[in-house]
Amino acid sequence: MSASDRDAPGVAAPRPSMRLPEAGLALAGAAALVLAAWAVPWLKFVLTIALAKGVAVLGILLLLRAGQVSFGHSMFLAVGAYTVAFLAPAVPEALLLLPLGALLGGLLGLVIGLFIVRYRDIFFSMLNLALSMVLYSLLEKLYDLTKGTDGIRVSALTFAGAVPDRETQEWVMFGLALALALGFGLLVRAYLASPMGRALAGIKTRETRLEFMGVSARRVLLFAYVFSAVMGGAAGTLVAMTTRHVTPQLAYWTSSGELVFIAILGGAGSALGPFLGATAFELVRVYAAAAVADAWQMILGGVLLLVILFAPGGLWGMLTSRLRGRA
Amino acid sequence: MGQWFAENGLLIGLALLDGLAYAALVFMVAVGLNMVFGVLRIVNVAHGSLFAIGAYAAASIGLFLASLGLPPIAGFAALLLAAALVGGILGPLIERLVLRRIYGQEEVLQLLVTFALFMILEDVQKLIWGVQPIFQDAPMKALGTVDVPFGEDVIPFTAYQLFVLPGVALATLAGLAWFLRRTLTGRVIVAVTTDKEAAMAMGIDAAKVTLLTFTFGAALAALGGALASPTTSLVPGIGAQTIVLSFAVVATAGLGQIEGAAISALMIGLGRSIAVYLAPEFEVVVPYLIMVAVLLIRPQGLFGRLETRRV
Numbered sequence: 001m002s003a004s005d006r007d008a009p010g011v012a013a014p015r016p017s018m019r020l021p022e023a024g025l026a027l028a029g030a031a032a033l034v035l036a037a038w039a040v041p042w043l044k045f046v047l048t049i050a051l052a053k054g055v056a057v058l059g060i061l062l063l064l065r066a067g068q069v070s071f072g073h074s075m076f077l078a079v080g081a082y083t084v085a086f087l088a089p090a091v092p093e094a095l096l097l098l099p100l101g102a103l104l105g106g107l108l109g110l111v112i113g114l115f116i117v118r119y120r121d122i123f124f125s126m127l128n129l130a131l132s133m134v135l136y137s138l139l140e141k142l143y144d145l146t147k148g149t150d151g152i153r154v155s156a157l158t159f160a161g162a163v164p165d166r167e168t169q170e171w172v173m174f175g176l177a178l179a180l181a182l183g184f185g186l187l188v189r190a191y192l193a194s195p196m197g198r199a200l201a202g203i204k205t206r207e208t209r210l211e212f213m214g215v216s217a218r219r220v221l222l223f224a225y226v227f228s229a230v231m232g233g234a235a236g237t238l239v240a241m242t243t244r245h246v247t248p249q250l251a252y253w254t255s256s257g258e259l260v261f262i263a264i265l266g267g268a269g270s271a272l273g274p275f276l277g278a279t280a281f282e283l284v285r286v287y288a289a290a291a292v293a294d295a296w297q298m299i300l301g302g303v304l305l306l307v308i309l310f311a312p313g314g315l316w317g318m319l320t321s322r323l324r325g326r327a
Numbered sequence: 328m329g330q331w332f333a334e335n336g337l338l339i340g341l342a343l344l345d346g347l348a349y350a351a352l353v354f355m356v357a358v359g360l361n362m363v364f365g366v367l368r369i370v371n372v373a374h375g376s377l378f379a380i381g382a383y384a385a386a387s388i389g390l391f392l393a394s395l396g397l398p399p400i401a402g403f404a405a406l407l408l409a410a411a412l413v414g415g416i417l418g419p420l421i422e423r424l425v426l427r428r429i430y431g432q433e434e435v436l437q438l439l440v441t442f443a444l445f446m447i448l449e450d451v452q453k454l455i456w457g458v459q460p461i462f463q464d465a466p467m468k469a470l471g472t473v474d475v476p477f478g479e480d481v482i483p484f485t486a487y488q489l490f491v492l493p494g495v496a497l498a499t500l501a502g503l504a505w506f507l508r509r510t511l512t513g514r515v516i517v518a519v520t521t522d523k524e525a526a527m528a529m530g531i532d533a534a535k536v537t538l539l540t541f542t543f544g545a546a547l548a549a550l551g552g553a554l555a556s557p558t559t560s561l562v563p564g565i566g567a568q569t570i571v572l573s574f575a576v577v578a579t580a581g582l583g584q585i586e587g588a589a590i591s592a593l594m595i596g597l598g599r600s601i602a603v604y605l606a607p608e609f610e611v612v613v614p615y616l617i618m619v620a621v622l623l624i625r626p627q628g629l630f631g632r633l634e635t636r637r638v
Binding site for chain 2: 305
């Protein structure tokens with residue numbers, strides 16, 4: 001990632017919504033996750049996936065700031081995941097595959113972004129959807145390469161040259177996901193506070209004003225799009241390394257819908273929202289699937305409806321209004 | 328070329344016929360989606376679920392009628408009944424209980440609300456009809472096949488796909504064009520589509536128009552599903568598949584275009600079925616490639632009018 005973004009996190013953004021000790025909350029949240037993963041071993045897997053998805057949802061959050069919703073964003077996740085699946089036999093090093101997946105995600109994001117930033121609103125959503133469906137179809141149909149819907153099993157990985165046992169590897173993956181979540185969370189926060197990030201909100205409200213100020217709206221959106229694709233790719237590598245199995249389903253439009261779902265569930269107000277949302281989403285999914293195997297989607301859909309109709313700020317919004325109320 | 332055509336001519340002919348039937352189905356779904364968007368300004372992701380539920384309902388009603396000992400031709404009654412039931416029950420239910428609460432809100436939220444509805448309806452459908460494939464082709468069988476002359480050859484093709492599907496689609500197209508342009512209710516709908524506030528200022532009950540349009544759109548989706556049901560076995564996931572296809576059709580045509588939707592449904596239907604025969608790997612990709620190609624050249628869609636960006 002660009003080092004120039006690094007100097008910003010210390011500078012607290014002077015926005016009223018940023019008054020809350022986000023950093024403290026993030027650390028507390030991270031500690032709670034570690035504790036949960038330690039106390040309930042099987043949760044480690046669920047939480048790793050939740051953190052990975054949270055990283056991808058950070059990307060959705062960037063685009064939401066510009067008022068754009070990508071209904072095809074899981075294609076970048078799929079690129080990261082398939083990068084791991086394809087290359088693991090040749091290059092089993094996880095610490096190499098991770099940045100590579102992020103890079104390839106970013107490259108695809110750049111290629112697509114170059115033309116997709118010309119579109120807004122429903123066309124932006126639908127073009128993303130269409131392109132992700134193209135990727136899905138190719139992954140599904142090119143059986144010789146991808147084994148179709150059966151998917152590919154990810155072969156054994158090394159971590160910095162070492163081959164950890166299963167228990168250790170689970171912890172390593174969890175740690176990697178947590179580190180990436182914190183790292184990308186900081187980056188996103190810094191980015192959103194920077195002029196480039198602020199300009200995103202300008203696209204949402206009045207794009208023409210940006211142009212009058214000499215700011216290219218397309219360039220602003222392109223940067224956010226590529227950044228979000230990089231995070232999608234990184235998240236995809238984490239998912240592939242954790243589940244050890246990749247299928248075209250990763251790129252299907254419903255998976256993208258889930259990412260947007262998580263963004264709204266968590267709340268788009270803060271870089272913490274995606275992780276709050278992803279953790280809640282994955283936990284509800286796991287418990288709902290265990291309780292009513294045939295109706296977990298219905299439960300998730302119901303939760304989503306309730307959140308949108310009655311808590312438009314998402315979980316983060318509920319949390320902050322609570323905290324403010326107390327203060 | 329001549330020799331290639333002699334070898335593949337039959338395939339091309341079959342692809343054309345297939346594509347026509349397929350386009351007819353896609354058009355039915357897309358036109359409903361388009362009308363709903365026109366009036367509600369919401370892209371209804373759950374539209375595909377209405378298609379799926381219409382298909383399942385038609386199969387169930389058809390099987391029930393058959394078990395009563397009615398002739399297979401009664402299957403046609405099942406198709407219409409299914410469309411009317413699904414549209415008439417689910418349409419008002421969804422519009423009144425859910426969509427009404429989110430008019431005028433952010434597009435993202437509207438899109439997600441219908442996505443939530445989609446998730447719920449997918450499971451409703453699985454709970455009612457299970458995950459095993461359901462097959463009920465009595466209406467198609469009842470009409471038999473027709474030999475279509477193609478050059479020196481003949482292609483046997485089901486009369487259902489050759490006449491019924493395109494026929495219903497054409498009737499829908501003509502009926503809609505007449506309804507929207509010549510009847511009072513139709514003109515009221517067009518008025519609300521063009522300028523809701525002005526229409527309301529002139530005394531039009533926009534809430535009623537919205538309810539009516541959504542119900543009608545839902546019934547069209549269900550009718551599309553019902554019509555599709557004899558031609559394919561019903562499995563979970565057809566709703567998700569259908570909605571993205573009809574998105575592609577609507578976006579290619581341009582939002583709010585009805586005749587345009589027919590033409591782009593034809594393009595996409597034919598394109599897909601030609602790919603089925605010539606390059607089966609890319610069958611599913613073709614509709615999206617057509618859409619992306621069209622939007623690259625004409626961002627507002629083939630027939631869409633350019634909306635000036637708000638300043």
